Amino acid sequence: MSSTISAATFKLNDQAALSPAQQSLEHQLLTFIRTHRQQKQPSLFVIHGDAGTGKSAVLAAAFARLQALNRSLTPNDLQATDNYLVVNHNEMLKIYKRLAGEDPVLRKKDFQKPTPLINRLAKEHRQADVVFIDEAHLLLTQPDRYNRFTGHNQLTELINHSRVVVLVFDTRQVLKLKSYWHSNDLKPFLDQYPHANYNLDEQFRVTGGADVVDWIDGFTRGQLQPKPVSDNFDLRFFDDGQPLYDLIKQRDQQYGLARMVATADFPYVVNHGTWYVTAGQLKLPWDKVNLTDDPWALRPETLNEVGSIYTIQGFDLNYAGVILGPSVGYDEDHDRIVVRPERYEDQEAFKNRTDLGDLRPLKQQIIFNSINVLMKRGRYGLYIYAVDPALRQRLLAL
Template sequence: MTTELSAATFKLAATAALSPAQQQLEHQLFTFINEHLHTPQPGLFVIHGDAGTGKSAVLAAAFARLQALSRSQTANPLQGTTNYLVVNHNEMLKIYKRLAGEDDQLRKKDFQKPTPLINRLAKTNQLADVTFIDEAHLLLTQPDRYNRFNQHNQLSELIQHSRVVVMVFDERQVLKLKSYWQASALQPFLAAYPHQQFNLDTQYRVTGSTAVVDWINHFTRGQLTAKPHVRDFDFRIFEDGQPMYDLIRQRDQTVQLSRMIATADFPYVVNHGTWYVTAGSLKLPWDKVNLTDDPWALRPETLDEVGSIYTIQGFDLNYAGVILGPSVGYDATTDRVIVRPERYEDQEAFKNRDDLGNLNPLKAQIIFNSINVLMKRGRYGLYLYAVDPVLRQRLLAL
């Protein structure tokens, strides 16, 4: 495995080890699997944690161990089990399948998108023994004919077709209404099954002081606090997008894995020409549809594109240049960050919900969630440019 691939993903480097909290999580997870593998009712193990807390790293390591035990020639309680890791995210699925080729105990067929797996298990009337779900907050909570999902909740279907389900869930990374969970709905849902929950709260991606993470957390709740200055994390706010891009290019030349990313505030239609993101004097094309097996962040040509939440969620960058588009603004009266859903160009995010009442607060939360995902990509640096001039001046004043 290349160093770049390890750095860009949740895959631990060869010399790395799980932290004590992650080791405790893995131990509890396997205890839970063994206890619930042969019980009448499915068991549900939920891993919570903010972006960058190592949820996927634990999940990937635990799944590799599970499959090694399943395929071991030595008798053990998990020998011969049929297990899957599911993720409703094309770019992350590419990483999982790529990593499968580097581990003798893993197969590409171990990794699936939810709808094809649900439909196949239902058609053959089969049960998976253990189903791992990464980014469970991206699962659908309503039918979606475009994705050939005709049932009502992908998590319910996966539980119905599994003996044990292990899922990563972060409500602050829900990016579409069709994946939305009401805060009051998840706990009663879990209560219907034997379940256990584990929270990871140590930040592993954003290096240095917790001050930067705290600043981002305040920002994504609409609050502005003094810009932190920390020695080992480069946090800058720019008056124009071009100098930010120039610095990102320099960072990529020296340490790689540095990219421009933006909120979904600029028009884009799939397979209909080239669409652009503008940031002051900067004009760059949106990321293209990626039909290769290589994730967006690992392809050299994407240094000349702007990535979206859909290409970068779940990945690590070394330096992230984040463009806050027109939907993100500032209210001088209250000194708060505001969002304008009517300016958000990802209308797919707001489609097809008539069961949630007033959608305006939920739409605002989805935009803030997308900002949270973008701002927590960089390990060593975060660069910000705000298209809205009032917000930009307020950020520069910090």
């Protein structure tokens, strides 16, 4: 296994670690930047791909290559350019800044959250040369006072202040109404600007092959398929949360990077005491607010906590123990997974929108998206406990 950091996040070793498809993408990206950087209007390069297809890995590798050319003492066409990598995700930003400390061509200031960068570029009346956006589906699509964003769409603002924008986009990882993107919401941007699209479809995280990925994909569309059998991937269902947690602790001791995670179905208020996740006999605290520079999954004490979609999105684990809370149920008449937004405890995710029409199907999709994010964390194993008794029995019957 590679170093703890690369194993815990996205593969960020060297050029040899990139697949042929990723190397091709990196080459196309830099060619696109060279071609479009001097043009009068902004240009967009969009990378599509499901969770675990290596989008962040190739984005980080391409950005490091760009900054190496930017800071090179040898004259070249990308020397002395003004470039940033943006991500609207605190835990992923920590990883990028940590990597910057290990790479001589990167600086911590190269990595930003979107609102501070937008506000600074606007105040200074200037354009960046290239802005990379990881997890662009987390960008806000409405004003947000809490985040000091007064515009209407963060992608619009970043395009307005950049010559080239490179963005990673996956609508199946949208987790909040305030950053809700429909699958065709990029179209107006692509119609307006010169652009290129690239689709990464090779699964790098989940080692169980297509059968395991298809099973998870089916589950997040409400379908229950027969349990896949894989020599490379340990998929198990549990009748109680305690033996699941005992196995996660054992896996962490054996291989490292095994953690418990759960859907946002258990009450939690930031900075108001300790809040718990319950799964049968198991009772563990939710993850605490992380004020350290170390991402949640890399801190040993978090083996005794339950992570959320917000602490684990974008990261690799070796083994993931997933607790499906009360919002995830089972319809016996139709043999389908159902989700119940009224049981979902993440109030921030469902803050009201008046511009999106009927919100119930969008809320249901957000819950399915969160399940997709959680179930695709583990490289070598996925262990599942369902709080809903009917769903639990149906899973055990698989």
